[in-house]
Amino acid sequence: MPLIVLKFGGTSVGSCDKIIKVAKLVKQYYDQKNKVIVVSSAMGGATDDLIKKSKKISNTFEKSEQDVLVSTGEQITCSLLAGALIDLGLKSRSWLSWQLPILTEGSHTSSRIKKINIKEVLSFIKKGGIPVITGFQGVSIDRRVTTIGRGGSDASAIAIAKFFGADRCVIYTDVDGVYTTDPKVNSKAKQIDKISYEEMLEMASLGAKVMQPSSIQDAMLNNIKIDIRSTFSKNLGTKITDEINVISKKAITGISYTKDIAKITVIGVKDKPGVASEMFKPLKEINLDMIVQSSSADKGETDITFTIKREDIKKAINLLKKNKKISYEKIIQNDKVSKVSVVGVGMITQPGVAQKFFNALAKEKINIMVISTSEIKISVLIDRQHTNKAVKVLHKEFDLE
Numbered sequence: 001m002p003l004i005v006l007k008f009g010g011t012s013v014g015s016c017d018k019i020i021k022v023a024k025l026v027k028q029y030y031d032q033k034n035k036v037i038v039v040s041s042a043m044g045g046a047t048d049d050l051i052k053k054s055k056k057i058s059n060t061f062e063k064s065e066q067d068v069l070v071s072t073g074e075q076i077t078c079s080l081l082a083g084a085l086i087d088l089g090l091k092s093r094s095w096l097s098w099q100l101p102i103l104t105e106g107s108h109t110s111s112r113i114k115k116i117n118i119k120e121v122l123s124f125i126k127k128g129g130i131p132v133i134t135g136f137q138g139v140s141i142d143r144r145v146t147t148i149g150r151g152g153s154d155a156s157a158i159a160i161a162k163f164f165g166a167d168r169c170v171i172y173t174d175v176d177g178v179y180t181t182d183p184k185v186n187s188k189a190k191q192i193d194k195i196s197y198e199e200m201l202e203m204a205s206l207g208a209k210v211m212q213p214s215s216i217q218d219a220m221l222n223n224i225k226i227d228i229r230s231t232f233s234k235n236l237g238t239k240i241t242d243e244i245n246v247i248s249k250k251a252i253t254g255i256s257y258t259k260d261i262a263k264i265t266v267i268g269v270k271d272k273p274g275v276a277s278e279m280f281k282p283l284k285e286i287n288l289d290m291i292v293q294s295s296s297a298d299k300g301e302t303d304i305t306f307t308i309k310r311e312d313i314k315k316a317i318n319l320l321k322k323n324k325k326i327s328y329e330k331i332i333q334n335d336k337v338s339k340v341s342v343v344g345v346g347m348i349t350q351p352g353v354a355q356k357f358f359n360a361l362a363k364e365k366i367n368i369m370v371i372s373t374s375e376i377k378i379s380v381l382i383d384r385q386h387t388n389k390a391v392k393v394l395h396k397e398f399d400l401e
Helices: 016-031 045-059 062-070 070-089 118-124 150-162 197-205 215-222 275-283 312-320 353-363 385-399
Strands: 003-009 035-040 092-095 102-105 112-116 130-134 137-139 143-148 168-173 195-196 228-230 237-241 256-271 289-296 300-310 330-343 371-376 378-381
Touching: 003 016, 003 150, 016 035, 016 070, 035 070, 035 112, 035 118, 035 137, 035 150, 045 062, 045 070, 045 143, 062 070, 062 143, 070 092, 070 130, 112 150, 118 130, 130 150, 150 168, 195 197, 197 215, 197 237, 197 256, 256 275, 256 312, 256 385, 275 300, 275 312, 289 371, 300 312, 312 330, 330 385, 353 378, 353 385, 378 385
Parallel strands: 003 035, 003 168, 035 130, 092 130, 102 137, 168 228, 195 237
Antiparallel strands: 102 112, 137 143, 228 237, 256 300, 256 330, 289 300, 330 378, 371 378
């Protein structure tokens, strides 16, 4: 019998009526002679409500206690879902992360799953049971509850699929699958039937919000087949699989964007070996991207530009100003930018993609500030006010409509 991990997001279990519907969906898989493990998020909005409560106590609420607090959201949902399955005549029970346990490492609010004890749950499955496991959380080596960060239930589901050797992991959400771009920006966006791990990883890293990049990377490294489906329709959704299984006549698979970004340029840095290393060392806890260096040979100086999340801009500038190991003229910041990217494995074999990309934006008089490329993606930094226009133009240019 195939073993399938079914993960349900917050919108899928957002009310008792929806939880009952999810239980009936789980029963369909079970009735089709599958062994099933269910992973659930908290009800939609529950985690945010709990965080708001913590802020009423303190703006610097202790992170270890925040993990204990927000983990209760999944506990409630999993209990209700297990109860709904029992009501349908199925054998089920909920498992909290510490009961398996799901062992994690790293800091509170952003831990990583290291190991899962599968013995007790496997025994329950062999007896015909359907375990319902809390997503998003684990337990540290010193037996403290930990969480995996926002979107962590995806990571939980992928890790559970890996440690239990599941044949498939189905991520249920409120959209029909992965789209060629954000349907909210472009109504002509189309659902993608099949996408490679590499493409999905790039799109998620560049702004697509269907799954967390770390979850996709873990699935890719462990060759875990993923389906993205909607809880609210019978659409077959999107399959995420090996690049070798994705055959596309098009160079580009999808367009991603993110507006939650800022650009910092350090002007007139004294150009010497190791200067970039010295500059970025204090910024190691900030996620840097799109790093560009331009040198002036006659002055012996260089300008270094990089992008970061907009919320980190003040922290980054303060760290740069405190860094006495680098010398520079000034720091320029711009938090009114966005990053727009095209992604596709077809770029590897089809020439002319870059020229087509830049020409499409030039026709619309959209200025490019920074360019970043890889084998299967091109990203540019532009003025944020042009984001939607750029997405629509590129979507049409690469025949995705």
